[in-house]
Amino acid sequence: MNYYILRYTGKQKGESGERFSSDYLMNSGCPICGTMIELEGNLTTKGLKNVNNDFFETLDGDFIISIFFFKFMISHNIKLGSLNNVIDIDGTKLPLFYLKPHYYFPRADKVSGLIIENQCYFCKQNGYFNDVIIGDLEKDIPTIVMPVILEYNNIDNELLNKSDTFYTWEHMGVSNRNAEVSRERRFARPMLIVSENFKELIESSKFKNIQFERVTFVNNSRIDIQE
Numbered sequence: 001m002n003y004y005i006l007r008y009t010g011k012q013k014g015e016s017g018e019r020f021s022s023d024y025l026m027n028s029g030c031p032i033c034g035t036m037i038e039l040e041g042n043l044t045t046k047g048l049k050n051v052n053n054d055f056f057e058t059l060d061g062d063f064i065i066s067i068f069f070f071k072f073m074i075s076h077n078i079k080l081g082s083l084n085n086v087i088d089i090d091g092t093k094l095p096l097f098y099l100k101p102h103y104y105f106p107r108a109d110k111v112s113g114l115i116i117e118n119q120c121y122f123c124k125q126n127g128y129f130n131d132v133i134i135g136d137l138e139k140d141i142p143t144i145v146m147p148v149i150l151e152y153n154n155i156d157n158e159l160l161n162k163s164d165t166f167y168t169w170e171h172m173g174v175s176n177r178n179a180e181v182s183r184e185r186r187f188a189r190p191m192l193i194v195s196e197n198f199k200e201l202i203e204s205s206k207f208k209n210i211q212f213e214r215v216t217f218v219n220n221s222r223i224d225i226q227e
Contacts, residue, residue, distance in 0.1 A: 001160070001195060001196045001197070002195075002196045002199075002214055002215070003160075003166075003193055003194065003195055003196065003214070003215040003217075004193065004194055004195075004196070004199050004212035004213060004214050004215060005148055005150065005168075005191050005192065005193055005212065005213040005214075005215060006192045006193070006194045006198075006199075006210060006211075006212055007210070007211050007212070007213065008055070008056060008057040008063065008209055008210060009209045009210070009211055010053075010056060010057075010208065010209030012056070012057050012058060012059045013047070013048065013051050013053065013056050013057075013058060013059070013064075014045050014046060014047035014048040014051060014058050014059065014064075015045065015046045015047060015058060015059050015060055016043055016044070016045040016046070016048075016058040016059075016060045016062045016064075016086070017039075017043065017044070017058075017060045017062060017187070018060075018184065018185045018186055018187060019184060019185075020044040020045065020046055020089050021044055021089075022039055022041075022042075022043055022044040023039070023040045023041050023042075024037050024038065024039055024040065024187070025037060025038045025039075025040050026177075029187070030120060030122055030123035030125065030126075030175070030177070031122070031177075032120055032121070032122040032123065032177065033120035033122065033123060033126060033174070033175040033176070033177055033188075034175045034176065034177030034178075034185075034187050035120060035123050035125045035126040035171050035175040035187060035188050036123070036125060036171070036187075037177075037187050039098075039100070041084065042084045042085060042086060042087045042093075042098075043062060043084070043086045043087070043098040043100075044086070044087055044088075044089060045058065045064075045086045045087065045088060045089070045094070045096075046088070046089050048064070048086065048088065048094060048096060049088055049092070049094065051064075051096070052066075053066065054066040054068055054069040054207060055069055055099075055207055055209075055210060056209070060186075060189075061172065061173070061189035062098060062189065063098070063099040063100075063192060064086060064096050064097070064098060064099065065083075065096065065097050065099050066095065066096060066097075067095040067096070067097065069097075069207075070083065070097050072205070073198070073201065076201055077197075078164045078195075078197060078198055078201060079162070079163045079164045079165075080099070080163070080164065080165060081101070081102045081163060081165075082102075083097040083098060083099065083100060084097065084098055084100075085097055085098075086098050099165065099192070101163060101165040101166050101167045101192070102162075102163060103159060103162055103163050103166050103167070104166060104167045104168070104169055104190070105150075105152065105155070105159075105166050105167070105168055105169060105193055106152070106155070106169055107169040107170070108150040108151060108152055108168070108169065108170060109151050109152055109153045109218070110149075110150075110151035110216075111128075111148075111149070111150055111151075111170065112146075112148070112149045113130065113131050113146040113147050113148035113149055114128045114129065114130060114131060114148055114170070115128075115129050115130075115131045116128060116129075117129055117174075118174050119174075120174075120175065125169060125170065125171050125188075126171040126172075126173065126174055126175045126188035127171075127173075127174055127188075128170045128171060128172050128173070128188075129172065129173065130145050130146065130148070130172075131145075131146040132144065132145050132146065133146070147213055148191075148213055149213070149216060150168065150170075150193075150215050150216065151215075151216040151217075151218060152215065152216070152217055152218065153217075153218045153219055154218075154219055155217060160195075163195075164194060164195040164197055164198045165192065165193070165194050165195075165198065166192075166193040166194075167190035167191070167192065167193070168190045168191040168192075168193060169190070170190065170191065171187075171188035171189060171190045172188055172189055172190070172191060173186075173188045173189070174186070174188060175187050175188040193215060194212075199212050
């Protein structure tokens with residue numbers, strides 16, 4: 001079975017996470033920057049009460065799905081694990097779910113299409129940014145985002161059989177464990193990896209604004225997923 005980085009290409013909607021009193025386990029994750037600190041309970045959001053999209057990404061990089069999307073995927077035996085509703089800052093529980101995988105891929109053995117800036121010296125898990133070729137608006141030359149290629153050796157079938165969604169070890173952007181005068185608290189988000197079953201169902205159902213970039217497995221003989 002193949003696996004893919006899932007990217008949302010539509011307009012990001014609403015805000016989520018650290019600034020709205022979401023409950024994070026501060027004793028988890030990197031003790032220096034905060035990368036991989038775990039959310040406990042519901043994701044608190046702002047500006048999502050009137051959003052009707054089935055799948056979208058917030059301005060803070062969290063993937064959100066509708067209750068329809070959730071039930072649809074479960075009915076087709078896609079393994080998402082237990083997901084929590086998101087809540088509004090006023091405490092209202094919304095008919096939306098935070099698409100939060102329960103498992104991480106290991107660190108990629110080879111990465112291309114990303115650059116590293118301001119990376120935490122301790123965990124080295126954050127500071128990843130998309131590599132881009134800057135265009136020229138006056139000459140009508142578009143900016144090109146380079147494709148991301150993640151290459152893995154010896155991914156264990158036991159891990160792959162547990163879910164159809166995973167986080168990457170690599171986290172996009174920088175983290176700031178504690179709020180400061182010039183910077184808010186922020187935790188870098190990982191990329192989302194999904195199975196071919198997930199991808200095929202998305203494509204057959206024509207969900208919009210979603211694209212996929214294939215993950216590379218060097219030792220394909222080990223990729224033997226149980227159906």
